[in-house]
Amino acid sequence: DGGITQSPKYLFRKEGQNVTLSCEQNLNHDAMYWYRQDPGQGLRLIYYSQIVNDFQKGDIAEGYSVSREKKESFPLTVTSAQKNPTAFYLCASSGENQPQHFGDGTRLSIL
Amino acid sequence: AQSVTQPDIHITVSEGASLELRCNYSYGATPYLFWYVQSPGQGLQLLLKYFSGDTLVQGIKGFEAEFKRSQSSFNLRKPSVHWSDAAEYFCAVATRATGKSTFGDGTTLTVKP
Numbered sequence: 471d472g473g474i475t476q477s478p479k480y481l482f483r484k485e486g487q488n489v490t491l492s493c494e495q496n497l498n499h500d501a502m503y504w505y506r507q508d509p510g511q512g513l514r515l516i517y518y519s520q521i522v523n524d525f526q527k528g529d530i531a532e533g534y535s536v537s538r539e540k541k542e543s544f545p546l547t548v549t550s551a552q553k554n555p556t557a558f559y560l561c562a563s564s565g566e567n568q569p570q571h572f573g574d575g576t577r578l579s580i581l
Numbered sequence: 582a583q584s585v586t587q588p589d590i591h592i593t594v595s596e597g598a599s600l601e602l603r604c605n606y607s608y609g610a611t612p613y614l615f616w617y618v619q620s621p622g623q624g625l626q627l628l629l630k631y632f633s634g635d636t637l638v639q640g641i642k643g644f645e646a647e648f649k650r651s652q653s654s655f656n657l658r659k660p661s662v663h664w665s666d667a668a669e670y671f672c673a674v675a676t677r678a679t680g681k682s683t684f685g686d687g688t689t690l691t692v693k694p
């Protein structure tokens with residue numbers, strides 16, 4: 471079955487450490503997205519990519535970085551510059567003029 | 582810039598009662614509109630979508646929504662709620678050009694037995 475796989479499901483970060491969240495899709499979608507979800511705040515867009523080797527900042531990109539070297543993969547790195555990284559991170563993908571499909575999320579916590 | 586407002590943070594209904602969740606959007610042209618549902622610790626699942634055509638759209642799990650351009654609304658309805666419908670519901674608007682979506686802050690639905 472086609473879908474989006476996010477890993478790991480739970481991740482812990484130490485102070486000053488960068489961590490990378492994985493997102494893989496086998497839906498052959500061109501567009502991919504990263505969202506951050508905090509309680510009571512809905513989803514906020516971090517980065518998105520509409521095509522391989524190209525991506526744009528969303529509303530809250532500071533302290534995060536991404537790459538899009540392959541159509542199937544859109545990893546998100548939470549850098550040490552992100553001072554409040556504890557959140558639920560959701561990856562999504564979409565085809566042209568289609569709704570977004572979501573992964574099951576990664577919950578990041580600070581040790 | 583596009584935006585979405587879900588006026589109700591939390592709604593409680595009795596099982597078997599009808600449900601309406603409100604969604605208002607701001608967008609300069611005809612939008613793409615969506616409703617998603619999220620169970621705790623899970624990703625979002627698409628309930629239904631509006632792209633064009635018939636303003637009353639049917640979705641999965643017995644949900645429907647009506648697009649009202651004059652009111653900039655896209656309210657979600659269900660005639661009889663089941664206990665398994667308890668979850669968080671998100672309305673979203675997307676641009677036709679980029680597909681980039683903006684989400685509301687969500688409405689948490691509690692179902693009383």
